[in-house]
Amino acid sequence: MRRSSGVPMFEKTFDIVIIGSGAGGGTVAKELAPLCSDGIRVAVLEWGPKLSGDEFTGNEVDMAKKLFVDSGGVLTKDGNMTLAMGKGYGGSTLSYTGTSMTVPKEVIDRWAVPGLTHGDVATRAQKYKEENNVHFQPEELLNDNNLLFQKGCRTLGYNVEQFPLNLKGCKGAGICNLGCPNQAKQGTHIVQLPEAEKAGVEVITNCLVEHIGIQEIEAVVENAPFGEPSTWEEGRYLIKAKIIVVCAGAVHSSALLLNSGFGDRLPALGRYLTVHPALILVAEHPHAISNFTGHPKSFFSDHFWRSDGFLLESCMYYPFITAKNMVGFGSDHSQLMQAFPRLQMILVLAVDQAEANNRVEIDGDGRPVVDYTLSNVTLDSLHMSMKAATRIFFAAGASRVHAPAGKRFFIEATQADDIERLIPRNKVVPGRISITSAHLMGGCRMGEDLQTSVTDSWGRVHDHPGLFVADSALLPRANEINPYLTVMALADRVAERIRLDAGELL
Ligand SMILES: Cc1cc2nc3c(=O)[nH]c(=O)nc-3n(C[C@H](O)[C@H](O)[C@H](O)COP(=O)(O)OP(=O)(O)OC[C@H]3O[C@@H](n4cnc5c(N)ncnc54)[C@H](O)[C@@H]3O)c2cc1C
Structure with a gap:
């Protein structure tokens, strides 16, 4: 055990650590899981807990607390919009509605990310449509x-x-956004994460990553009052990893990288946030x-x-x-x-349009603040x-x-x-009407230009070998339709890059 500022820290070592287990993190975990059979150690660190079946009570107040960051009550800095961000084993796929759309070609053309084609995104989205049992009711x-x-x-x-919806055994409970009590929605908690775990990926829940350094991560494990306890003992951790994949969602991926000091060399970090008001x-x-x-x-x-x-x-x-x-x-x-x-x-x-001033910042305590003007x-x-x-x-x-x-x-x-x-x-x-967002996108946008983007079209953070982003933060502009399949498609692409680069990076 090491000490940081006098606080004891448990130490762990992996080859690849994925931060977050939602649409992005769950996809990367499943796609990298086959590496485990070659002895490569892969872990997912997830802030939220894993809920057991009987904890999906369908009670609105109870489930808000169990499924969402700050019970779903996060506000933008100006107080004009509420932001819903999922938290838990499965991230926002626990509470999403399951509408499964392939992004239109003209949207990817508008993104104009060098090296990213609509054909590639659509092919990967199709793979997840099949994997997630997407069909018309x-x-x-x-x-x-x-x-x-x-x-x-x-x-x-x-x-x-x-x-098209990603359902299996839907009983029409009608409360998808409170977490399906019948486990019918095919989120990463049902499909990708269990498959990854079966192949040897370790998923550690109730584990909040606070800082990313060069090939190391600082995290704290603290059990929630609900859900299964973490498989790791409560306490602070220093985790070594040669490859780090940030999948904490648009707001928290940006905030985590800002907290870790990456903003100094990446001026676009946290910026160009779009939210589909x-x-x-x-x-x-x-x-x-x-x-x-x-x-x-x-x-x-x-x-x-x-x-x-x-x-x-x-x-x-x-x-x-x-x-x-x-x-x-x-x-x-x-x-x-x-x-x-x-x-x-x-x-x-x-x-909404991607504007540099709409962005994630961090407050004095390192918590994300979303500065967004309608x-x-x-x-x-x-x-x-x-x-x-x-x-x-x-x-x-x-x-x-x-x-x-x-x-x-x-x-x-x-x-x-x-x-x-x-x-x-x-x-x-603004302020007179009630505006919400459940589609947070951008903050670590893909591109070539260091001034206006954070990663390349494969999710590699500019000038930081071994550091990747693979979630909704990658979107350079709005998805212009419900986004989870695009997030999975992009995460799939990042995972492919990691597999290709693994020989060099590990
Ligand atoms: C209520 C709701 C309904 C939606 N409905 C649809 C829909 O029908 N169709 C659609 O296409 N899209 C829908 N979406 C949007 C879709 O769910 C998201 O676009 C998608 O899940 C984003 O994936 P992600 O991996 O970026 O983030 P998430 O899925 O949100 O996962 C991020 C994960 O990272 C974890 N995390 C955050 N910070 C840290 C940290 N520091 N350390 C460790 N872990 C961390 C969080 O706890 C969370 O589990 C909906 C979203 C919501 C909230």
Whole structure:
């Protein structure tokens, strides 16, 4: 045991250490697992715990605490947006919805990362579609909330498509974002991590990495009040590794590298963060609809993607999140919440631009701070999306729509022709509407230029042999559609590079 500033430290040695076990880390672990049979020691260090099956209670408050960083209550520096980041064996794949999209070619073309082609990303995404059992759900399993979205879009002539989903044995519990109680979503906690462990990868949970040095890592193991205890004793650790792969998610990968001093030579570190700013919009139907049983997310519309920079998705959230997202209070708010069995919901994802000033910083205690300003272009997109969603709700038969930036709390069906006036642009103001993000991207973006990127197109950190990034932090711009398959595809690519470079690096 060594001592650092008088504190005893356990010592461990591996060849390869992967930090984080979500979409990126889980993929890298599985892809590098075959190396274990050659005697190469591979470990995954994961901050969060591994939950056992009966801990997925479906209780909103309980699961928020178990699945998300700071119970899902992380705010941007200006307090205008909440950020959902998963934490645990499986990372955000524990709580994601499982919509499984291949990134469009024009997005990869816009990224313009030298050496990265759409063909390569799409081929790798396809591999994970197969591995994760991605398929379309049969129509008889789609609930009213989803079908009403499809109906509204079709009535208006808006393009609408079904989401491919990564499910096996879905029982329609409807609470994907609270962690599936039936283990139906095929996240890394179900597919990639168990396979990696079987092949010899060691996964250490409740292990927070605090610092990365030259071929060494400082971490602390502290068990959570829930989940399985870590396989390592509680305490501080110094871990030697010749290859370090950072997969802590866009915010925490950036923060970890900043905390470790890499920002001095990598000016783009933490910058160009994109988040797909999101709105949850709600309407009331005159009669009960099936909404909180069945998969919550069956359809999306990219009708306004190119023209106005947003996507619309059918969705269904839980009482606390719904209440939090509905601007307003008092009897109107209470009435709408009491109408829960009659509510239809639509999620908006705005496509935000990658701007250097939107970034991850660290505070005096080394904790990440997300400094993100909603641009006028994004606010324009959100404004257009509110009007489009309101039209869809009414076309689907809603009796009234909650208008977060409206002149009044409800817009009644009789006012459907007056949407332009009732949802004015000047009410779409940060801080006045509830904006969330579950798609954190960038901060360690790929590229060639040392001033504007952190890694090359294979996730190798510029000028730091043996140090890789393999998660959502790599995205140089927004993914412009739900991103997890792109994250897995890029992580797969980084793992291939590591296998190729292993002879030299190990
Ligand atoms: C509620 C929700 C719903 C979503 N739904 C979808 C969807 O339907 N479709 C889709 O495509 N995408 C979806 N996403 C987005 C998708 O889940 C993410 O893009 C993807 O998981 C990102 O992968 P990642 O590896 O970068 O990070 P994560 O999957 O978040 O994994 C990062 C891991 O690193 C760990 N970690 C962080 N810091 C440290 C540290 N210092 N030391 C050790 N470990 C650390 C964290 O605990 C976490 O487990 C959703 C996300 C959320 C939160």
